[in-house]
Amino acid sequence: MRGRVLHAGAASAPAARLDAPLSFWGGFDPVTGRIIDQAHPQVGESLTGRVVVVGGSRGSSGTPGVLAESLRRATGPAGLIVNKADVNLTAGALVAEALYECVCPIVLLDDASFADVGSWPGIAITNDGTVSPIVSETASP
Numbered sequence: 608m609r610g611r612v613l614h615a616g617a618a619s620a621p622a623a624r625l626d627a628p629l630s631f632w633g634g635f636d637p638v639t640g641r642i643i644d645q646a647h648p649q650v651g652e653s654l655t656g657r658v659v660v661v662g663g664s665r666g667s668s669g670t671p672g673v674l675a676e677s678l679r680r681a682t683g684p685a686g687l688i689v690n691k692a693d694v695n696l697t698a699g700a701l702v703a704e705a706l707y708e709c710v711c712p713i714v715l716l717d718d719a720s721f722a723d724v725g726s727w728p729g730i731a732i733t734n735d736g737t738v739s740p741i742v743s744e745t746a747s748p
Contacts, residue, residue, distance in 0.1 A: 608720045610688070612736040614700040616712030618686035619731040619741060622724070623657040625649055631677075631699070632669030640682030658686040658730040660721070663693040674699030678709040686712040686732045690721035714738055 626648040629635060634644030640655030654677075664670045674696060677683030683703075687696055692715055703709040712732045716724065720738075724730060729741030 608716070608723070608738055610714040610716040610720065610736045610738055611692075612734075613689070613692060613697045613713040613715050614704075614711065615734050616686065616700075616704075616710035617731075617733050618658055618710075618712050620656055620658045620685035620729060621741075622727050622730045623649075623652065623654055623659045623684075624725040625659060625661040628662050628665040630666035630670070631664055631673040631695075632667035634666070635673060635677070637673050637677035637680060637682060640677060640680075654684045655682045656685050658688060658732065659684040660688045660725050660730070663689050663691045664695045668695060670695035671699035671702055674711070675703040675706065675709075678703035678711055679707040681709075683709075684711060686714070686730070688714050688716060688721065688724055688730065688732070688738060690716055690718055 636643045700711040727740040
């Protein structure tokens with residue numbers, strides 16, 4: 608399937624499906640790559656090197672800085688798949704690429720496609736926004 612590219616790039620990694628939007632400012636640790644928001648359903652889960660399927664970010668405009676810092680430290684996600692355009696996530700990916708030459712593709716999918724990718728163990732993203740499943744031993748979280 609193909610989605611709308613919010614930030615171009617390629618990634619191929621295990622998937623992480625989040626059950627709720629994430630506040631990167633105060634809810635994600637850019638040093639460890641883990642969700643630290645105690646109220647988030649996936650608190651403690653690592654997003655490092657994973658294609659994260661998430662409805663979007665919530666809260667603060669600090670998200671771009673935290674996302675960019677995690678990408679600089681190589682503790683951030685390999686890519687993001689969203690079902691709502693998210694200016695904060697997109698700004699974070701743009702900043703990380705401009706300042707640190709770190710690429711984190713972001714693809715916007717329609718609701719039906721977004722629901723489908725949530726069950727994939729691994730996800731590949733191409734520069735043109737094509738999203739496909741990875742089914743292999745290395746795709747397990």
